[in-house]
Amino acid sequence: MSSTTLPTEPVPPPPLEKATTVGNYFVSNYPPFSFWQPERVGEALAACDRAPAPATPLGIYTHIPFCRKRCHFCYFKVYTDKDSAAIRGYLDAVLAELRLYAGKPFVGGRKPDFVYFGGGTPSYLSVDQLKHLTDGMKAVLPWDEVEEVTFECEPGTLTDHKLRALRELGVTRLSLGVENFDDHILEINGRAHHSKEIARAYAFARALEFPQVNIDLIAGMVEETEANWKECVRKTIELAPDSVTIYQMEVPYNTTIYREMKAAGRLVAPVADWETKRGWVAYAFGELEQAGYTVGSAYTAVRDKQKARFVYRDRLWAGADLLSVGVASFGHLNGTHYQNHHDFAAYVAPLQQGRLPIYRALTPTTEERLIRELVLQLKLGEVSRAYFQRKFGLELTERFAAPLQRLRDWGYLAVDGDRVRLNRDGLLQVDRLLHEFFLPQHTHARYA
Numbered sequence: 352m353s354s355t356t357l358p359t360e361p362v363p364p365p366p367l368e369k370a371t372t373v374g375n376y377f378v379s380n381y382p383p384f385s386f387w388q389p390e391r392v393g394e395a396l397a398a399c400d401r402a403p404a405p406a407t408p409l410g411i412y413t414h415i416p417f418c419r420k421r422c423h424f425c426y427f428k429v430y431t432d433k434d435s436a437a438i439r440g441y442l443d444a445v446l447a448e449l450r451l452y453a454g455k456p457f458v459g460g461r462k463p464d465f466v467y468f469g470g471g472t473p474s475y476l477s478v479d480q481l482k483h484l485t486d487g488m489k490a491v492l493p494w495d496e497v498e499e500v501t502f503e504c505e506p507g508t509l510t511d512h513k514l515r516a517l518r519e520l521g522v523t524r525l526s527l528g529v530e531n532f533d534d535h536i537l538e539i540n541g542r543a544h545h546s547k548e549i550a551r552a553y554a555f556a557r558a559l560e561f562p563q564v565n566i567d568l569i570a571g572m573v574e575e576t577e578a579n580w581k582e583c584v585r586k587t588i589e590l591a592p593d594s595v596t597i598y599q600m601e602v603p604y605n606t607t608i609y610r611e612m613k614a615a616g617r618l619v620a621p622v623a624d625w626e627t628k629r630g631w632v633a634y635a636f637g638e639l640e641q642a643g644y645t646v647g648s649a650y651t652a653v654r655d656k657q658k659a660r661f662v663y664r665d666r667l668w669a670g671a672d673l674l675s676v677g678v679a680s681f682g683h684l685n686g687t688h689y690q691n692h693h694d695f696a697a698y699v700a701p702l703q704q705g706r707l708p709i710y711r712a713l714t715p716t717t718e719e720r721l722i723r724e725l726v727l728q729l730k731l732g733e734v735s736r737a738y739f740q741r742k743f744g745l746e747l748t749e750r751f752a753a754p755l756q757r758l759r760d761w762g763y764l765a766v767d768g769d770r771v772r773l774n775r776d777g778l779l780q781v782d783r784l785l786h787e788f789f790l791p792q793h794t795h796a797r798y799a
Contacts, residue, residue, distance in 0.1 A: 364761040365783065369626065370619040371571070373609050375798040376601040378730075378782045380681070380688065381723040381789070383798045387688055387713040395712035398685035399455040408464040408666045411492065413445060413484070414677030415473040416695075419508065423541035423573070426603040428679035428693050429471045435480075441678075441695070442480060444702045446487040448676045451707055453491045457672070457685050462496045464671070465662045472528075474504035478516045485520045499523050499662035507544030509552040518559045524661070525556055526565040526596070531572055532586045533579050540572045541607065553590055563659055566592040570631040571600035571623035573608070577631070584635045588642045593659040595644070595652045597635055599628040603799065629779045636775070649730045649781045668727040670720070670742075678708075687714040717743070719790070725751070726785040733772040747771060754787040 403409070417438060418429045433441070452458065466488075476484070494500070501524040502517055517525065527549070531537055534545050556564050566587055570580060587595055602608050602620040612620060623631070636646050644652040653659035667673055667683070675682030679693035689712040692698040701708045715723060721743045728734045736747050748755060748766060755771065758764035763777030763784060777784060786794055 362757050362760065364757075368624075368783070370624050371600065371602060371622050371628075372618055372620065373602050373604055373612065375603050376599070376782055378726060378785050378798075381726055382713065382715060382719050382793050383796055384681075384690070385797045385799060386793070387690060387711040389711045391712040391714070392689070392709045393712075394714045395684065395687050395689035395709050396707065398687040398714070399452065399457050399707075401685050402456050403459045403461060403672060403685060408671040409458070409461045410465040410467065410663060410666060410671055410673045411449075411463045411488070412467045412469060412663075412673055412675040412677075412680055412682065413473075413488070414469055414471065414675070414680040415476060416441075416471040416678050417475040418470065418472045419475065419505070419543040420541055421607065423607040424569075424600060424602065425541075425607075426605050427471060430695065433695075435477075438476070438480060439483070440699070442476075442484045442487075444699045445484065445676050446491070447702045448708065449488060449491050449674075451702075451705070452674055452676070458492070458674075462493055463674075464497065465499045465501075465666060466494065466497055467501045467663045469503050472505045472508060473502055474508040474513065474517075478513055481513075481516060481520060494521055497521070499660065501526055501661075501663055503528060504552070505542075505544055506552040507548040509548075509555075511555050514552070514555050514559055518561060522561065524563040524565060525561045526567060527553065527556070527592075528567045529587075530567060530569045531575065531579070532583050536572055536575055536579060539574055553592075563593045565594040565596055566590065567596045567598070568635070569598050569600050570635070571628040573621055575623060577627075580631045581634065584638050587635075588638060591642075591654065593654050594647075594661070595635075595639060596650050597632050597652075598650060599625070599632060625780075632779055633775065646732070646775075646778075648732060649778045668724065668730075670724060686720065687712055689713075721745075721750075722788055722790065726788050729771075729773060729785060730781055732778050733770045736769050736771060751788060757787055758784060 416429050417433055418431050421429055421431055500522045502522040503526045505528050529549050532546050568583060600622045608620055639652040644654050645656050646652050673683045678695060678698040679691055681690050689709050691708045692710040698708045739747050763773055765772050
């Protein structure tokens with residue numbers, strides 16, 4: 352960075368957040384979702400009618416919005432009141448949506464490189480429902496070239512029969528939403544499963560030899576203590592999953608916790624503060640490293656980085672096309688972001704008329720696409736200057752001289768040859784630091 356003109360006056364870092372207040376913290380895309388608009392749906396439809404950019408990977412995301420219970424911290428579109436007929440109708444709608452997309456030029460003969468089932472609770476589906484869905488998907492866009500099939504699970508919904516079916520259906524990455532191992536913590540946060548179900552599901556998944564088993568944890572849940580957190584880390588290491596994903600508890604607006612806060616006139620969420628949560632994640636990463644794991648991002652540690660991959664994340668953060676189907680799902684096609692209608696009836700109705708159920712869209716500028724890839728890939732802990740030079744034709748340390756220098760001054764970042772690296776302190780708070788790279792119009796806007 353020596354050849355770059357840098358600010359002469361150091362800028363003080365943004366104040367560290369203390370209490371957890373309402374709002375989205377986790378940065379999952381750029382520009383912020385609040386800038387995606389219904390009047391721009393035509394952009395997504397036009398993107399479907401163009402041939403794909405050469406060598407662009409294609410992924411499929413399928414949203415399964417059904418759950419046994421709604422967790423108090425959940426902000427996704429989920430339903431707990433649908434019977435088997437409604438679920439079958441939804442799965443048929445998802446397959447109809449996939450068929451509509453498959454006939455569009457943007458597919459261009461491509462087959463999916465990766466498939467992701469998220470929710471909600473994908474494992475809520477029965478074995479027959481799962482077979483109906485996946486057989487239908489494979490008939491439309493074959494999975495014979497797929498590198499990864501990730502399936503999110505709630506441990507209490509997993510039977511031996513269902514896990515065996517998931518293995519036979521081609522799931523390669525089983526992600527268990529454990530969150531915590533303490534029954535009281537699980538119950539008070541609205542989780543449907545209990546600790547005994549975690550142990551049973553995990554043991555049978557291992558017996559079936561899934562290529563990769565991931566465990567999700569959440570640091571800072573309601574009434575969680577440091578002692579409880581350390582015990583969760585100990586139990587996780589004892590199980591020895593292939594990968595561990597750790598999220599820091601946030602309280603978005605459309606959660607049960609926020610509604611209770613609003614009714615009580617409270618501004619601070621009843622969960623751990625940010626300093627505590629970051630400290631707990633730092634502790635977990637340290638313990639995992641001592642157990643032989645490698646920290647691979649702001650949220651993940653892997654036991655063997657040669658075997659435990661996350662193709663969905665890595666391809667998506669590098670600009671892959673993501674064909675997303677299902678209610679409220681988010682996709683990215685030919686450079687255009689889109690989201691489907693977020694209510695059940697509004698999603699199904701257009702499909703019954705042979706139309707795509709897209710609710711809002713946005714086509715980022717080249718500069719916004721650059722920022723998107725930079726901020727998402729920084730979550731991995733480092734980015735390659737050469738990668739951005741090849742793809743966008745610019746030098747990161749020149750285009751982003753000011754924010755990079757700020758992060759250096761604050762002690763979070765260093766440039767080492769081709770690599771721009773965050774240290775551990777920077778990685779633990781990366782989501783708040785990413786805003787330094789946002790364009791001015793996006794910096795203080797509501798995220799979702």
